[in-house]
Amino acid sequence: xxxxxxxxxxxxxxxxxxxxxxxxxxxxxxxxxxxxxxxxxxxxxxxxxxxxxxxxxxxxxxxxxxxxxxxxxxxxxxxxxxxxxxxxxxxxxxxxxxxxxxxxxxxxxxxxxxxxxxxxxxxxxxxxxxxxxxxxxxxxxxxxxxxxxxxxxxxxxxxxxxxxxxxxxxxxxxxxxxxxxxxxxxxxxxxxxxxxxxxxxxxxxxxxxxxxxxxxxxxxxxxxxxxxxxxxxxxxxxxxxxxxxxxxxxxxxxxx
Numbered sequence: 001x002x003x004x005x006x007x008x009x010x011x012x013x014x015x016x017x018x019x020x021x022x023x024x025x026x027x028x029x030x031x032x033x034x035x036x037x038x039x040x041x042x043x044x045x046x047x048x049x050x051x052x053x054x055x056x057x058x059x060x061x062x063x064x065x066x067x068x069x070x071x072x073x074x075x076x077x078x079x080x081x082x083x084x085x086x087x088x089x090x091x092x093x094x095x096x097x098x099x100x101x102x103x104x105x106x107x108x109x110x111x112x113x114x115x116x117x118x119x120x121x122x123x124x125x126x127x128x129x130x131x132x133x134x135x136x137x138x139x140x141x142x143x144x145x146x147x148x149x150x151x152x153x154x155x156x157x158x159x160x161x162x163x164x165x166x167x168x169x170x171x172x173x174x175x176x177x178x179x180x181x182x183x184x185x186x187x188x189x190x191x192x193x194x195x196x197x198x199x200x201x202x203x204x205x206x207x208x209x210x211x212x213x214x215x216x217x218x219x220x221x222x223x224x225x226x227x228x229x230x231x232x233x234x235x236x237x238x239x240x241x242x243x244x245x246x247x248x249x250x251x252x253x254x255x256x
Contacts, residue, residue: 001032006043006200007191008036015051020060021106026084033085036093043200043255044191045091047114048098048184049107055097055123058105086113086138092204092211094194098187099123100180104162109138112147115207117173118187119165120180125173126162146214148172199237200255205229 001010010032012019021029036045049055085091086109097114103125111117111125119125127144129136136157144153152171155161165177178186194203205228213221232238236256244251 001035003039003042005192006041006195007188008032008039008042008045010036010045010047012047012049012056014060015049015053017060018054018057018102019049019051019107020054020057022060022063025060030084030089033089033091037091040255042093043203044094044096044194046096046098046184046187046191047110048187049101052100052180054102054107055099056104056107056110057102058107058128084138086110086143090208092208093200094203094207096187096190098183099174100183105129105136106138109136109140109143111173112139112143116175116187116190118176118178118183118190119168119174120183121165121177122180123165123168123177124162125164125168126160127156128160128162130158130160196250199232199235199241199251199253201235201237202232205232 001008003009010029012021012025012029014020014022014025036042085095086106094116095114097111097117097119099111099117099119101120101123103111103119103123105126105128108125108127127136127140129140135141141157144156147153148156148171156163163171165174168174169177176186194200209221209225209228212224216224237251237253240251240253
């Protein structure tokens, strides 16, 4: 992981295994997410994979814990108690996915936990677990039916077919499709906008309200929204925004 200008870039670096997640990678990612959450200098995260062939091809089943040691072979590392972004870890800072190549299985669930998603024209997506007799976990059966039309999500989950970037865009799974050479630049452009154009404490409150409200009634969600808004309104950044507008200059937010 590297940090520059309030942006943390997390790179899955196992190109020899199509960036599949093994226990060591899972543990390192967990540490990165916790650092991103707790480091006040980090406002936005970008996650990507190396090699140009895969964002993440899923869990590395060759290195998975033997089936007798885990309740679910599609979730081979969970028994180690490792928190993961796609398994309910609360990270309210925006996370951007930069996908170039295969995004399968655990890669898809990681994608589903990201807020803005950029993919190359040659990227491929899918949840192939069902073809191997495995129930997709890490939130796959929960997030996709919430994020996509029911019929689209269930077709993906029940059949396990792969599909391309244009279909992913049409489904609403990703925000933008660009050439492979432009994926990181496009993701970093979003990250730059999130660190210069908008207030970081406000974006965190918005994301927290949006996610928490999914398990609340409308009335409860509105109360949470009001509570978070009142908290943000007491910050210095809430004063800087209107002041910058009145003075006709870009805001200088400090996450304070």
